[in-house]
Amino acid sequence: MSFWTLEVPVVDLAGQQSSRLPDHWQASALPNSHEAAQTVYDENAQAPKSDENGELGQRIEALAGEVKERLEGTSVYLVGMMGSGKSTVGKMVGGALNYPFLDTDSLIESSAKCSIPEIFASDGEDAFRELETQVLQQLMPHKEVVVATGGGAVVRAVNWGYLHHGIVVWLDGPPELLARRAVGDGTAKRPMLAQGGAAAQEGGGEYEAMVARIQCLLQQRGERYAAADLRVSLAAGPGAAPDTGAPAAVVTWRLLHALNERLKADAAERKAASEAEITITQEGLPPGMRVVPPVDREGAAPAA
Numbered sequence: 089m090s091f092w093t094l095e096v097p098v099v100d101l102a103g104q105q106s107s108r109l110p111d112h113w114q115a116s117a118l119p120n121s122h123e124a125a126q127t128v129y130d131e132n133a134q135a136p137k138s139d140e141n142g143e144l145g146q147r148i149e150a151l152a153g154e155v156k157e158r159l160e161g162t163s164v165y166l167v168g169m170m171g172s173g174k175s176t177v178g179k180m181v182g183g184a185l186n187y188p189f190l191d192t193d194s195l196i197e198s199s200a201k202c203s204i205p206e207i208f209a210s211d212g213e214d215a216f217r218e219l220e221t222q223v224l225q226q227l228m229p230h231k232e233v234v235v236a237t238g239g240g241a242v243v244r245a246v247n248w249g250y251l252h253h254g255i256v257v258w259l260d261g262p263p264e265l266l267a268r269r270a271v272g273d274g275t276a277k278r279p280m281l282a283q284g285g286a287a288a289q290e291g292g293g294e295y296e297a298m299v300a301r302i303q304c305l306l307q308q309r310g311e312r313y314a315a316a317d318l319r320v321s322l323a324a325g326p327g328a329a330p331d332t333g334a335p336a337a338v339v340t341w342r343l344l345h346a347l348n349e350r351l352k353a354d355a356a357e358r359k360a361a362s363e364a365e366i367t368i369t370q371e372g373l374p375p376g377m378r379v380v381p382p383v384d385r386e387g388a389a390p391a392a
C-alpha cells in the first residue's frame with residue numbers, strides 16, 4: 089500500500105542526532121560487513137553461565153564502561169528471530185551503556201496507530217516491510233541508541249544500508265528455544281508464526297509445529313542473519329537441552345564482551361594499517377598514469 093508513510097516519533101532523541109559517525113564506522117569502512125558473523129560465545133572462555141554469585145550486574149557495568157568508550161557513540165542494532173530476546177536483552181544493553189532503547193516494531197505500531205497483526209491483516213506483509221524500511225531509514229542518523237529490529241528486517245537488502253550505520257549483532261538461538269518461547273507468549277502478536285498454529289490444529293502438537301515453522305524461516309533467513317557483524321549465542325551451555333537458553337543477563341554479558349573484543353581488534357587493525365601506509369611512486373605506475381600531489385584539507389594542492 090503506497091499511502092503509508094511513517095513519521096517516527098524519535099524527536100526526543102534530537103540531542104543525539106548526528107549526521108556524522110566516527111570515520112571508521114562509516115558504512116563503507118565497516119570491517120567484515122559481508123563476512124559471516126563470528127561466533128563469540130566460546131564455551132571455554134570465562135563467560136558466566138548464570139548469576140549465581142550475584143556479581144554479574146557489576147561485571148556488566150564494568151564491561152559496559154569500556155565498550156561505551158570504544159563505541160564512540162556508534163549505535164547497536166540487534167537482529168534475530170522472533171523470541172530471540174532482542175527487546176529483553178536490548179533494554180539491558182541500553183541500560184548498561186546508558187543508550188536509549190528503541191524497538192522498530194513498537195515504533196511502527198505507535199506511528200501507524202495500529203498493531204502489527206492489524207497491518208498484516210489489512211495491507212499484507214509487503215506493506216509492513218515497507219514501514220519497517222522507513223523506520224530503519226529514519227533511525228539511521230541517530231547515534232548512541234540500541235535498536236531491536238523486527239525478526240524479518242534482515243531480509244530486505246536495502247535495510248542493510250541502514251543497519252550498517254551501527255554495529256549489527258545477531259542473537260542466535262536454536263529453533264527449539266525460540267519455539268518454546270513463542271508457544272509461551274502465544275502467536276497473537278506474531279503473524280509470521282500464525283501458520284505454525286494452523287499446522288498444530290491439523291494434528292501435530294503446537295510446540296512441534298512451531299519448531300518446524302521456525303526451522304523453515306531460519307532456512308530462508310539464516311544467511312541474512314549471518315551478515316551481522318557479531319553473533320551471540322543464546323545457548324544455555326554445553327549439555328543443556330536445546331529448548332533452554334541462557335538468562336538474559338548472561339546474554340547481555342556475552343554481547344558486551346563480544347562487542348568489546350571486536351572493537352579492540354578493529355582498533356588494532358586500524359593502527360596496523362596506518363603504520364603500514366605505503367607511498368605510490370611514479371616508477372610503479374603504468375605509462376599514462378602519473379602521481380598527483382595530495383590535496384590538503386582546504387582543497388588546495390600543496391606547493392610543489
Ligand SMILES: Nc1ncnc2c1ncn2[C@@H]1O[C@H](COP(=O)(O)OP(=O)(O)OP(=O)(O)O)[C@@H](O)[C@H]1O
Pocket residue numbers: 168169170171172173174175176177193236237238239269273278333334335336337339
Ligand atoms: N534470556 C532469556 N531467558 C528467558 N526468557 C527470555 C530471555 N530472553 C527473552 N525471553 C522471553 O522470551 C520472550 C521473547 O523475548 P523478546 O520479546 O525480548 O524477543 P524479541 O526478539 O524482541 O521478539 P520479537 O521480535 O518477536 O518481538 C519473552 O517472553 C521474554 O520474556
Ligand SMILES: O=C(O)C1=C[C@@H](O)[C@@H](O)[C@H](O)C1
Pocket residue numbers: 169170193204237238239240241277278279280
Ligand atoms: O520475523 C518476522 O518476520 C517478524 C517479526 C516481528 O518482530 C515483527 O516485525 C513482525 O511480526 C514480523
